[in-house]
Amino acid sequence: MTATTIEPAAGEQPAARRPRVPTLVRFLAKRIAITIGLLWGVTVVTFALVHVVPGDAATANLSEQALNDPAVVAAYRAKWGLDQPIWLQYLHYLQNLLHGDLGTSQQTGRPVLTDLVQYVPATLELAVPSMILALVIGTAVGMLAAVRHGRASDQVVRVGSLLGLSTPPFWLSLVVLYLFFYLLGVSPSGGRLSPQFAPPPSVTGMYTVDAALAGQWAAAWDAVQHLVLPVLVLTCLTVATLIRFVRSAMLEVLQQDYIRAAYAKGLPTRTVLGRHLLRAGLVPVITVSGLAFASLLSGTVLVENIFGWPGLGQYAFRSATGLDLPSILGVSLFVALVYTVVNLLVDLLYGLIDPRIRLS
Amino acid sequence: MSPEPVAGATVPGPDPIGSPSGPLLDIDDLAVEYRSRARGAVRAVAGVSLSVGAGEIVGLVGESGCGKSSLARAAVGLTAPHAGTVRFAGRPVTPVQWAKRPAAEVGLQMVFQNPYASLNPRRRIGDQIADGLPAGLSGERRRQRISELLDRVGMGADTAAKYPHQFSGGQRQRLAIARALAGEPSMIIADEPVTALDASSQAQVVNLLVRLVRELGMGMLFISHDLALVRQIADRTAVMYLGKVVEVAPTERLWSAPNHPYTRALIDAVPTISARPELPAVLAGEVPDPANAPSGCRFRPRCPAAFESCGHEPPLVPIGDRASVACWLSTNGETG
Amino acid sequence: MSALLSLDRLGVTLPGDVPVIHDATLHVDAGEIVGIAGESGSGKSLTAAALLNLLPAGSRVSGSARFAGEDLLGLDKAGWQRVRGAGISMVFQDPTAALHPMLPIGRQLTEHMRRHLGLSKSDARARAVELLDQVRIPDPERTLRSYPHQFSGGMRQRVAIAIALACRPKLLIADEPTTALDVTVQAGILALLSQLRDEIGLSVLFITHDLGVLSALTSRTYVFYAGRVMETGPTGALLSAPHHPYTAALLGARPHGAAGVGALRPIPGSPVVPGQAPPGCPFQPRCTFATADCATAPPEPAPVGAGRLSACPVAPELEVLA
Amino acid sequence: MTEQSERTVTEPTGTEAPPAVDLTDRRVRRPLARRSWLRRLRGNGPSRPLWRQPLTVVSLAILVGWLLVAALAPLIAPYDPLAQHPATYLPPSGAHPFGTDELGRDILSRVVYGARLSIPLALIIVALALAVGGVLGLIAGYLGRFVDEALMRLTDLVFAFPQIILAMAVSAAFGPSTRNAVLALVIVSWPVYARVIRSAVLTVRGEDYLHAARLLGVGPVRALRRDVLPNSVGPAVVLATLELGNAVLMLAALSFLGLGPRPPAAEWGAMIALGSHDLSKWWVSVFPGLAILTVVLAFNILGDALRDRIDPRYAKGR
Amino acid sequence: SAGGDAGSAGGSTLTIDTSFVVKSLDPGHVYEATGNTAVHAMYDTLLTFHGSDMTKPQPDLATSYQASADAKTFTFHLRKDATFGNGDKLTADDVVFSLNRLRNLKASPSVTVANLTATKTDAYTVVVHAAKADPNVPVILTQPYTGIVNAKLVKEKGGTDGADAAKTDSAQKYLDGTSAGSGPYLLDSFDASSQLVLKANPKYWGAKPKFSRVVLRNMDVQNQKLTMSRTKGAELALDLSGTMLEGLPKTLQQSSADDTFYFLTLNADPKISKTTSNPAFVQAVRAAIDYTGVAKLFGGNASPAAGVVPPAFPGALPASEAQHQDLAKAKQLLADAGLHDPSVKLMYPSITYRGVDLGTIATKVQGDVKKAGIKLVLDPQPLTSFLNAQQSGKVAMRFSPQSLNYPVAASLVNNLAPGQGTAATTGWTVARADKAVVAAGKKVQQTLDPAAQQRALQDWQRLLNQHSPYIPMAYNSGVVVASPALSGAVYAPAGWQVDIAAVGTK
Ligand SMILES: Nc1ncnc2c1ncn2[C@@H]1O[C@H](COP(=O)(O)OP(=O)(O)OP(=O)(O)O)[C@@H](O)[C@H]1O
Ligand SMILES: Nc1ncnc2c1ncn2[C@@H]1O[C@H](COP(=O)(O)OP(=O)(O)OP(=O)(O)O)[C@@H](O)[C@H]1O
Ligand SMILES: [Mg+2]
Numbered sequence A: 001m002t003a004t005t006i007e008p009a010a011g012e013q014p015a016a017r018r019p020r021v022p023t024l025v026r027f028l029a030k031r032i033a034i035t036i037g038l039l040w041g042v043t044v045v046t047f048a049l050v051h052v053v054p055g056d057a058a059t060a061n062l063s064e065q066a067l068n069d070p071a072v073v074a075a076y077r078a079k080w081g082l083d084q085p086i087w088l089q090y091l092h093y094l095q096n097l098l099h100g101d102l103g104t105s106q107q108t109g110r111p112v113l114t115d116l117v118q119y120v121p122a123t124l125e126l127a128v129p130s131m132i133l134a135l136v137i138g139t140a141v142g143m144l145a146a147v148r149h150g151r152a153s154d155q156v157v158r159v160g161s162l163l164g165l166s167t168p169p170f171w172l173s174l175v176v177l178y179l180f181f182y183l184l185g186v187s188p189s190g191g192r193l194s195p196q197f198a199p200p201p202s203v204t205g206m207y208t209v210d211a212a213l214a215g216q217w218a219a220a221w222d223a224v225q226h227l228v229l230p231v232l233v234l235t236c237l238t239v240a241t242l243i244r245f246v247r248s249a250m251l252e253v254l255q256q257d258y259i260r261a262a263y264a265k266g267l268p269t270r271t272v273l274g275r276h277l278l279r280a281g282l283v284p285v286i287t288v289s290g291l292a293f294a295s296l297l298s299g300t301v302l303v304e305n306i307f308g309w310p311g312l313g314q315y316a317f318r319s320a321t322g323l324d325l326p327s328i329l330g331v332s333l334f335v336a337l338v339y340t341v342v343n344l345l346v347d348l349l350y351g352l353i354d355p356r357i358r359l360s
Numbered sequence B: 001m002s003p004e005p006v007a008g009a010t011v012p013g014p015d016p017i018g019s020p021s022g023p024l025l026d027i028d029d030l031a032v033e034y035r036s037r038a039r040g041a042v043r044a045v046a047g048v049s050l051s052v053g054a055g056e057i058v059g060l061v062g063e064s065g066c067g068k069s070s071l072a073r074a075a076v077g078l079t080a081p082h083a084g085t086v087r088f089a090g091r092p093v094t095p096v097q098w099a100k101r102p103a104a105e106v107g108l109q110m111v112f113q114n115p116y117a118s119l120n121p122r123r124r125i126g127d128q129i130a131d132g133l134p135a136g137l138s139g140e141r142r143r144q145r146i147s148e149l150l151d152r153v154g155m156g157a158d159t160a161a162k163y164p165h166q167f168s169g170g171q172r173q174r175l176a177i178a179r180a181l182a183g184e185p186s187m188i189i190a191d192e193p194v195t196a197l198d199a200s201s202q203a204q205v206v207n208l209l210v211r212l213v214r215e216l217g218m219g220m221l222f223i224s225h226d227l228a229l230v231r232q233i234a235d236r237t238a239v240m241y242l243g244k245v246v247e248v249a250p251t252e253r254l255w256s257a258p259n260h261p262y263t264r265a266l267i268d269a270v271p272t273i274s275a276r277p278e279l280p281a282v283l284a285g286e287v288p289d290p291a292n293a294p295s296g297c298r299f300r301p302r303c304p305a306a307f308e309s310c311g312h313e314p315p316l317v318p319i320g321d322r323a324s325v326a327c328w329l330s331t332n333g334e335t336g
Numbered sequence C: 001m002s003a004l005l006s007l008d009r010l011g012v013t014l015p016g017d018v019p020v021i022h023d024a025t026l027h028v029d030a031g032e033i034v035g036i037a038g039e040s041g042s043g044k045s046l047t048a049a050a051l052l053n054l055l056p057a058g059s060r061v062s063g064s065a066r067f068a069g070e071d072l073l074g075l076d077k078a079g080w081q082r083v084r085g086a087g088i089s090m091v092f093q094d095p096t097a098a099l100h101p102m103l104p105i106g107r108q109l110t111e112h113m114r115r116h117l118g119l120s121k122s123d124a125r126a127r128a129v130e131l132l133d134q135v136r137i138p139d140p141e142r143t144l145r146s147y148p149h150q151f152s153g154g155m156r157q158r159v160a161i162a163i164a165l166a167c168r169p170k171l172l173i174a175d176e177p178t179t180a181l182d183v184t185v186q187a188g189i190l191a192l193l194s195q196l197r198d199e200i201g202l203s204v205l206f207i208t209h210d211l212g213v214l215s216a217l218t219s220r221t222y223v224f225y226a227g228r229v230m231e232t233g234p235t236g237a238l239l240s241a242p243h244h245p246y247t248a249a250l251l252g253a254r255p256h257g258a259a260g261v262g263a264l265r266p267i268p269g270s271p272v273v274p275g276q277a278p279p280g281c282p283f284q285p286r287c288t289f290a291t292a293d294c295a296t297a298p299p300e301p302a303p304v305g306a307g308r309l310s311a312c313p314v315a316p317e318l319e320v321l322a
Numbered sequence D: 001m002t003e004q005s006e007r008t009v010t011e012p013t014g015t016e017a018p019p020a021v022d023l024t025d026r027r028v029r030r031p032l033a034r035r036s037w038l039r040r041l042r043g044n045g046p047s048r049p050l051w052r053q054p055l056t057v058v059s060l061a062i063l064v065g066w067l068l069v070a071a072l073a074p075l076i077a078p079y080d081p082l083a084q085h086p087a088t089y090l091p092p093s094g095a096h097p098f099g100t101d102e103l104g105r106d107i108l109s110r111v112v113y114g115a116r117l118s119i120p121l122a123l124i125i126v127a128l129a130l131a132v133g134g135v136l137g138l139i140a141g142y143l144g145r146f147v148d149e150a151l152m153r154l155t156d157l158v159f160a161f162p163q164i165i166l167a168m169a170v171s172a173a174f175g176p177s178t179r180n181a182v183l184a185l186v187i188v189s190w191p192v193y194a195r196v197i198r199s200a201v202l203t204v205r206g207e208d209y210l211h212a213a214r215l216l217g218v219g220p221v222r223a224l225r226r227d228v229l230p231n232s233v234g235p236a237v238v239l240a241t242l243e244l245g246n247a248v249l250m251l252a253a254l255s256f257l258g259l260g261p262r263p264p265a266a267e268w269g270a271m272i273a274l275g276s277h278d279l280s281k282w283w284v285s286v287f288p289g290l291a292i293l294t295v296v297l298a299f300n301i302l303g304d305a306l307r308d309r310i311d312p313r314y315a316k317g318r
Numbered sequence E: 001s002a003g004g005d006a007g008s009a010g011g012s013t014l015t016i017d018t019s020f021v022v023k024s025l026d027p028g029h030v031y032e033a034t035g036n037t038a039v040h041a042m043y044d045t046l047l048t049f050h051g052s053d054m055t056k057p058q059p060d061l062a063t064s065y066q067a068s069a070d071a072k073t074f075t076f077h078l079r080k081d082a083t084f085g086n087g088d089k090l091t092a093d094d095v096v097f098s099l100n101r102l103r104n105l106k107a108s109p110s111v112t113v114a115n116l117t118a119t120k121t122d123a124y125t126v127v128v129h130a131a132k133a134d135p136n137v138p139v140i141l142t143q144p145y146t147g148i149v150n151a152k153l154v155k156e157k158g159g160t161d162g163a164d165a166a167k168t169d170s171a172q173k174y175l176d177g178t179s180a181g182s183g184p185y186l187l188d189s190f191d192a193s194s195q196l197v198l199k200a201n202p203k204y205w206g207a208k209p210k211f212s213r214v215v216l217r218n219m220d221v222q223n224q225k226l227t228m229s230r231t232k233g234a235e236l237a238l239d240l241s242g243t244m245l246e247g248l249p250k251t252l253q254q255s256s257a258d259d260t261f262y263f264l265t266l267n268a269d270p271k272i273s274k275t276t277s278n279p280a281f282v283q284a285v286r287a288a289i290d291y292t293g294v295a296k297l298f299g300g301n302a303s304p305a306a307g308v309v310p311p312a313f314p315g316a317l318p319a320s321e322a323q324h325q326d327l328a329k330a331k332q333l334l335a336d337a338g339l340h341d342p343s344v345k346l347m348y349p350s351i352t353y354r355g356v357d358l359g360t361i362a363t364k365v366q367g368d369v370k371k372a373g374i375k376l377v378l379d380p381q382p383l384t385s386f387l388n389a390q391q392s393g394k395v396a397m398r399f400s401p402q403s404l405n406y407p408v409a410a411s412l413v414n415n416l417a418p419g420q421g422t423a424a425t426t427g428w429t430v431a432r433a434d435k436a437v438v439a440a441g442k443k444v445q446q447t448l449d450p451a452a453q454q455r456a457l458q459d460w461q462r463l464l465n466q467h468s469p470y471i472p473m474a475y476n477s478g479v480v481v482a483s484p485a486l487s488g489a490v491y492a493p494a495g496w497q498v499d500i501a502a503v504g505t506k
């Protein structure tokens, strides 16, 4: 922002900022419009995709002998509206969507919203700790590598993160299962909870939290144990990207004059790194963490399948292979929404951390 | 505002190509506006009239952000002006957009500030120069013409096969000049062509430009923030402040007897070498944001001589031979 | 009187065995503004960096550097933290790059004060207001809450100077503090530094490539070329009657005075690339006065008048160089 | 994956161009230009030649090794990769260094032949995605306005789906086969290139050398070909190198889910899937997994090195 | 950790590991294996089978029944002490409502009872009429989907047995969350993705089950094996079969029955494929397959197929008649028919069924027939696409597992005979079929005496092996793996895998 001077002798002062609220409102309005457009696009694409597939939901959801009975097939198609022209089906879906009705899943027979409410917390229970771990480790290790640029520890980190990026997630899942479950027997197999425990009363949908809330400490601990391996795998996958990114972002910051200036002021290394470097390096990290979260969600598909984790990834996988249109649409919409919301948060956070950035 | 196109050249040269009567480059009441979400509308050039005759070097000076580059880019046709007209050899300059540039306008060329960005790093020098040669030229003629041009700027013919990264900043600027010459220009707009260079390369490039202008009888609008440099080469100098030209005069006269307080302040701020240390005079404040220009005379808030008339905008009026000034102090009778 | 800062045959070798500074001998007295001039790449900034131990990791420094009686090259980590900011401080070329864009100015202005001077938060703030006043920034209270991007380049440089002065350093190194600024703004900064010298007895090592600025501000000047001191002496005398062909060439290349084609005299050839200096005098390939002797050994600076040294053995025999 | 991972950082966040930093205050621009160019000349990255970096050399060796393995598979593989044998699930031994699978096929031979699938397919995927994304990005960047807007929204749309789910859906919709897996992966990966090229084009559009050429009377199409294109593809090519590893991974993931090349093709991901049914036969999964790991690692290291060299800006990581 | 010691939790939790997709627990809709297992424990049926004995339906809610000689009318006498979980008495009204609702819902399981109508004669007598003679009605009425629901309760929740039930019945949602049956267990909680919990029905009319709580948890096969290897508590695994059984601790109990067969189907319609419709080609493929090798891929108890009826059911061909490979014959057949280097696409669903990836079997077949000079191109499809393609009748050659609709071998005739369900999608019309095969099928359906019917079935199968487009390759078994301390964990090839209520401790 350029300042304005009126006093001849006084030099200048920070110009008064124009009122910010309208900017923010405009920004949000635009983002919401874009989000709506995006969600609409998602419905179109999914609808089109499901309809180019040979075979419809009736085949996927009726028994083989039932398929031989035209009456049963007709009843099914009528029940799910599959006998209507596609554009009508689409309009119908949109209409319900506007009323907050995502339709009923053909494979579970329950409202898609109910399914999402059930599966999303399970996935978040994996994704959130993984993301937090990855962020903390990624930032710390990436920063360390940047500071020790060119030395042995930097090389180790670099190779390590490249290894992480290069490991197939499904293979890693199998390897850790083999090691920690099959060979060592130190971790539980799949699932969210050992069978002797009943799922805790649902508050957040996350077993660890719910069990703790209900005071069922044994169950909470058991749920935590079940989390360890899948979270480990997801963290490994995400942290590699983050480390690389943080490292190069911090390297760039380290070359800035203001870091030299901070040293020149006589500040101890700790302060320079912890305050000056971290603050500036965090901006790109925030950007990438938005993307990393999206990729993490995507990574859950494979990991959940291998660990038998009943989350969104498994649900998505089964919906896709079962051609369960309402579920696929529900998942796609949800993920698209998360994607845009995360991006929005990233942008808002950006503005919060970096005073130079204005929402426009 | 009553801009008076002031034509003429101190050094006699060949007649202007277009209409023999008018100046070669004629900028009339030009305005350039940028709209950005952050700052709103920025009037970077707020009604400037200026003309350059054949064989004439006109210097344009002013503080950073006063709109010099915006003026140059609009004048050459890289951006569409918001208002006003630019005429080159008598015909209006059309902004370069989707169409190919009309052949008649190729005689108006520009030399850019950053020699590192103004040459395509992935093409050979020769190819880039050839961009400006007529399409019908045979391979042999083309090669010949390229080496001629390179020779003119003091670079060897073998340069044509090389890439820009093999040259220093000063050499690149010379190559950029050779490329501009390929269009056989009669007018060159040079936007801070030496700012990015070392003192020594600066001298080389400036010497080259001035020599070419004199030899080829071209006109040149030489933009710079370095007053001393402009003083060295320009026949006339225009001083710009916040999107407006506040004073134009033959260079020596401008230096010895500036009419605008701003011109005076600029000159006084240049540190000079002398036996006893002598601090340059301080002009208070800095250039205001053009998005938020002061009313009346734009220099009023910083002007040591401001008085009540300055609440109204002073027009640029001629004062004597090929000189104009926009200051109430001068227009109220006195000159100087 | 012993010098505040004295460098004796300081040499700097960058990682990869690239020698960039050779035998730089230089001193700054208390309350004095000393200039370093030279083309781009002549090692001005690296000399400054060496004085604050800010050289690229893996650089080697030889010779000696004493500051206020202390041996700088023998300092340990804690010692450097003590000297930096409180003993020697620095102003960089580009104030935009040298101020942290995401920390409020108040924070950047007080954090080292609290550390070096042991001030409380409120005391540090009070001093910060005082400092901003000293560098002529209006409305200091508000400035403390603002961020660098809210200021113009000139104001930013003033803020940077305030930060450098915060811990009452004895020496300020200013590395081309006005190169990024308009002449009008530059004049203000020069005036400020000059006032500070007069008011608080500040010593300044002022790096620039603009000879006009040197003349206006400094009392003595060192001319660097290819990491060597070519000539030194009182600024006025040095610039009006240079005793080294390089100084003369620098003067000739800059615009001066009246118009005329060819009035600018470029220095032929191009500057030395570090590590590829020719044997003998580094300027010899570009020098119009070079003799065969010049290519044998780098000449030692020798006295050529009152307080003046020149590293050109031929110079005293030449009449007027400029 | 990843990477959605795979999105680039040149365009930080998907849905919208990042909030602009208000850098219009250009008072300090002049010396900056000089400095940054000096800096670039001095270089700030690892400026040692590629062959002097041990890591890069090792990865190059691995990659060349794999390429040789792929080219000479019939000579290297001890057995026919498809030959079934009644003795199934033999653990690694002298006769079968990697053991045999459930049909008694030699895993070493299958891993060797797997290189003939994964590596060329990854190249094809990346080449197609680069071509599609490149052309669209070039058009969007150069034409701007609503063409640009529409294309960017389209890339957003693809980004908004998790890559693997979209690829799965496409692959499931058209039936598993090599062609469809490639198609699916191209569909999910072209937007990255489109964005990178687009932003590179946007940069070039503001470059003075383009202006200079236009001022000399060069037409828009010629300028696009001579000035814009050569200066925009660099980042995308670097990105493509980095994406090669990712393509191998994604292809393996699709195969693992049964949506890749059809059996009995020796595809690494599918081989891992076979082994996943029974952890006790660890050798069935472990060796193809290691094959993927080494190939991807080699691609990644090379891409990294190339990026550091060609475009310091990309040293940012993704 | 895994398995846990259920004993310490009161000795009353039984864990059942299975990889499940349960879409509904409403008997009117249920049709997947896990759903059937759970519904069988929650809902009583008129008749039932005990253990793995499929020879004769046993009394359950009906203490006895009479079948008319024409196999069209069946009269059931209900026990009078049966009550629903909420205490309501179970009467003939509930039976009539349940069976008619099932038929009219026109959901997946409705097909089997489309032929049947229930009426009541008094509060404890129900008559089931078959529109077409069907001696197997009592067997059908053992199936979980014929479970009796509390009519009053279900009607309250929107259920109806009216002719338009397919459109108007809305009780499914309720029944997915609450059980309305008279069985030994009640539904405690149901989470379609992770687990299904049953609790003992305190008002159950029969002998109390041993376990007060049963957890069916969703677990992939791999984990089932690992979990069972370590289990200390009361635990069952339902999907371990074949090769997965290798390496399990010897202490674990296994119970199995060969109740599934895997077969190739070659389209008999020349318009679809000249090659597959050529009987010589079919016979050549039949001769080229390494039956023992295929069976070995399934591991465990799997065996080479002799005919289409799996050994778990009366009417199967003896193991001595198992098919075997004869490459010379295969080549000869091809040569005689003038088929050179025939090439056909083999479509199969890309799924893992009972621990075996079907792609592996298909690859094995591909390798076998190649030795006879036949080229198969594998064409895996997602299950849905496979089913769809199969339904279209345009698939030249396909491969899939098949089990019985209900535990009577004769039900296969309904499906496989020329012109019937599967045959229709294979282009095997009556016109194209061999007269003898058609006649043999008719004979099976018309023979009401069980022993005679079994002989007829065997004759029919022998003819199929010569003149049909089906090539059964191997039988595979369902297996129940149980922890050592359990008793009664018997695999039931009856549709419900295991009778949960019968599981106890030794
Ligand atoms: N593309 C643009 N968008 C928005 N504002 C712009 C743009 N270009 C220039 N401006 C603004 O217009 C004003 C004039 O800029 P211009 O570049 O013409 O100045 P200048 O005199 O050439 O400055 P300098 O000496 O720094 O080159 C400045 O305030 C600048 O911020
Ligand atoms: N980090 C570095 N790595 C390698 N070489 C460097 C580095 N920093 C500086 N140099 C080289 O050292 C020489 C001296 O550089 P220095 O920055 O001191 O020059 P300067 O006189 O300050 O120039 P300028 O006027 O451009 O600021 C230059 O040739 C430069 O290329
Ligand atoms: Mg400019």
Ligand SMILES: [Mg+2]
Residues within 6 Å of the ligand: C044, C045, C046, C175, C176
């Ligand atoms: Mg410097």
